[in-house]
Amino acid sequence: MNQIVTTQNLSKRYGSKYCVKDINLSVSEGDIFGFLGPNGAGKSTTLKMILGLMRPTDGNVKVFGKDFEGNRQLILSQTGSLIESPSYYAHLSGLENMRIVQRLRNIPEKNVSEALKIVRLENQKDKKVGQYSLGMKQRLGIAMALLSIPKLLILDEPTNGLDPAGIGEIRELIKSLPKRYGMTVLISSHLLSEIEQIATSVGIINDGNMMFQGNMDELKNKSHPNIMIKTRNNLLAKELLSDKGFSPFYREDSLVFGNLTDEQVIQINRSLTSANIDVLRIEENKKNLESIFLEITGKGRSL
């Protein structure tokens, strides 16, 4: 499959502090690639370097298999982006704003109505943008990014500040782009729930480091279930099992173990019963994606 964006050891350092470190990103054609990470993780910085808006300290970026140097014009003519909030003239209509961008970027006029149609703003195109809702302004920003009907669309937190209905609309809109227009989408967010529903691939960044990259199923499969054991005397059980090399921790009224094999579960159960500690429950607790994400980003641990 064609690689639309690849980065190699992409890094950005301010003084002695790296805010992006050795990022190797790979976005394939037709992907909706979700770039996830908490605030300040380095998402915007990475996207700006990919778009040639910021110079990397180290590493390199290829878009459509080409370096920016010598191919800037070609790359940007096939790339649309919305980084941070959209810029517009509030006293002009949506259509007038679109026309300004269309002329500035030397894009055919017919694309204006096409882009407004994609974001479903054609009925409000004559309204002043100052009177648009936040969601409409955001959709106008996406329409501007879509003006050239680009091969690659890069959106930095496009649903920031929107209500659930607005988020839903943008989600449906983004989801339709690869099929309808053959686009590849790179979208950043700090919310897993948002990415989970639209992305085909995901990259998780924390503190400037890439913690995971793959598809959603790989992410789910990487997580090992916890085993929770409830006994009549958890304190004694923990002591006994610690002596045998296990290191459970308490959660509510149970002991929680990380990844255990079936053999280890049998061994634990036998040890407890032969020490006359009644076992009340043994449960497997599969982690949901949200807790996996929190674990990766919260504790900064790589999967």
Ligand SMILES: Nc1ncnc2c1ncn2[C@@H]1O[C@H](COP(=O)(O)OP(=O)(O)OP(=O)(O)O)[C@@H](O)[C@H]1O
């Ligand atoms: N010009 C700068 N000088 C020093 N540090 C900077 C500069 N620009 C960004 N940073 C730092 O780089 C880190 C990454 O910032 P970045 O904006 O890329 O994060 P982000 O993941 O996009 O977060 P957010 O969702 O909050 O925008 C942050 O800790 C930020 O403070």
